[in-house]
Amino acid sequence: MVERVVAVVGATGAVGREMLRTLEKRRFPLSRLVALASPRSAGVELPFAGGKVQVQALGPGSFRGVDVALFSAGAGPSREWAPVAAAAGAVVIDNSSAWRMDDQVPLVVPEVNPGAAANRPRGIIANPNCSTIQLVVALQPLHAAAHIEHIVVSTYQATSGKGHAAVEELHAQLRQLAAGESPTPSVFPGQIALNVISDWKPGRDGYSEEELKMVNETRKILGDASIGVTPTCVRVPVETGHSESVHVRFREPMSAARAKELLRSAPGVELREGDYAPGGEPQPLQAAGRDAVFVGRVRDDLCVPNAINLWVVADNLLKGAALNAVQIAEIL
Numbered sequence: 492m493v494e495r496v497v498a499v500v501g502a503t504g505a506v507g508r509e510m511l512r513t514l515e516k517r518r519f520p521l522s523r524l525v526a527l528a529s530p531r532s533a534g535v536e537l538p539f540a541g542g543k544v545q546v547q548a549l550g551p552g553s554f555r556g557v558d559v560a561l562f563s564a565g566a567g568p569s570r571e572w573a574p575v576a577a578a579a580g581a582v583v584i585d586n587s588s589a590w591r592m593d594d595q596v597p598l599v600v601p602e603v604n605p606g607a608a609a610n611r612p613r614g615i616i617a618n619p620n621c622s623t624i625q626l627v628v629a630l631q632p633l634h635a636a637a638h639i640e641h642i643v644v645s646t647y648q649a650t651s652g653k654g655h656a657a658v659e660e661l662h663a664q665l666r667q668l669a670a671g672e673s674p675t676p677s678v679f680p681g682q683i684a685l686n687v688i689s690d691w692k693p694g695r696d697g698y699s700e701e702e703l704k705m706v707n708e709t710r711k712i713l714g715d716a717s718i719g720v721t722p723t724c725v726r727v728p729v730e731t732g733h734s735e736s737v738h739v740r741f742r743e744p745m746s747a748a749r750a751k752e753l754l755r756s757a758p759g760v761e762l763r764e765g766d767y768a769p770g771g772e773p774q775p776l777q778a779a780g781r782d783a784v785f786v787g788r789v790r791d792d793l794c795v796p797n798a799i800n801l802w803v804v805a806d807n808l809l810k811g812a813a814l815n816a817v818q819i820a821e822i823l
């Protein structure tokens with residue numbers, strides 16, 4: 492097995508730390524790990540493979556000898572540094588939104604479109620948005636069988652999707668509330684503890700950027716620009732694990748029974764088959780730390796023919812980010 496030199500850009504972040512754990516857990520064949528972050532974190536030591544790896548400040552010489560560079564430092568650093576890493580000979584796998592809709596950059600979910608990773612003229616492969624990844628893992632087998640016409644998806648997204656600082660703010664606000672104080676938001680635009688808010692930047696036509704990402708990325712990954720996607724994204728006071736309520740209408744016949752049959756053997760999916768029971772559905776607390784996309788509550792729609800409803804939950808830091816990126820590195 493060929494051993495690779497792997498760099499993780501944003502190694503101190505919520506996703507970066509999961510990347511280190513995922514590389515270790517999956518025994519990715521690497522000869523050296525280069526942990527990179529901003530100058531603020533230079534010298535910080537992170538646990539890796541039974542020892543420690545020292546974080547270096549990202550700079551022009553960071554990618555010398557690097558075979559694979561996993562980026563999770565935000566769109567700005569990705570725009571600036573991914574081409575530098577690619578020019579130095581590394582294959583870049585980027586978690587940010589910077590390159591996802593670039594025609595020359597494949598957007599890859601290994602269970603759905605692994606072949607797309609081979610065509611990467613810029614030397615960059617994009618990792619989709621966390622909410623989109625779990626959606627397409629659950630829907631691809633159904634789309635292959637009966638062609639999706641329209642998806643209505645409502646998300647319930649965890650605070651760790653907004654990074655390490657957002658999780659700390661959730662806990663700080665919960666402590667403030669318990670002490671009878673008013674929460675002081677800084678990462679979120681308002682109180683997230685005991686509340687539900689939309690915290691993404693505005694997109695267009697009244698939709699947030701996050702909602703538009705779900706529209707565009709779903710179409711690109713499934714390779715069908717005609718699929719209708721109607722998204723609503725909200726943040727809930729959960730630490731890790733995004734949930735989604737999904738209504739899907741098909742062009743060809745589809746039923747809940749057929750969908751369950753297809754999902755039973757779908758790669759990356761763990762299907763919860765039982766009838767509705769209180770507390771029996773997939774939940775973020777159970778999905779956190781697990782690799783699978785959990786699908787439950789598969790029901791025929793009561794009113795719309797050839798339409799089903801499902802409930803989809805996954806760890807946003809793992810399948811929604813770090814795990815998907817490492818899986819891409821594995822198929823290279």
Ligand SMILES: NC(=O)c1ccc[n+]([C@@H]2O[C@H](COP(=O)([O-])OP(=O)(O)OC[C@H]3O[C@@H](n4cnc5c(N)ncnc54)[C@H](OP(=O)(O)O)[C@@H]3O)[C@@H](O)[C@H]2O)c1
Binds near residue numbers: 807
């Ligand atoms: N969280 C999720 O569920 C999720 C899912 C999919 C995709 N993503 C994407 O992954 C990226 C990282 O998200 P996160 O949640 O891990 O954020 P985070 O916890 O805030 O971590 C950000 C990381 O980027 C580093 N960084 C920031 N600016 C930098 C710069 N100019 N140069 C070098 N390193 C820099 C930080 O280093 P310091 O510690 O030194 O500041 C830190 O390691 C974002 O693009 C996000 O959209 C996140």
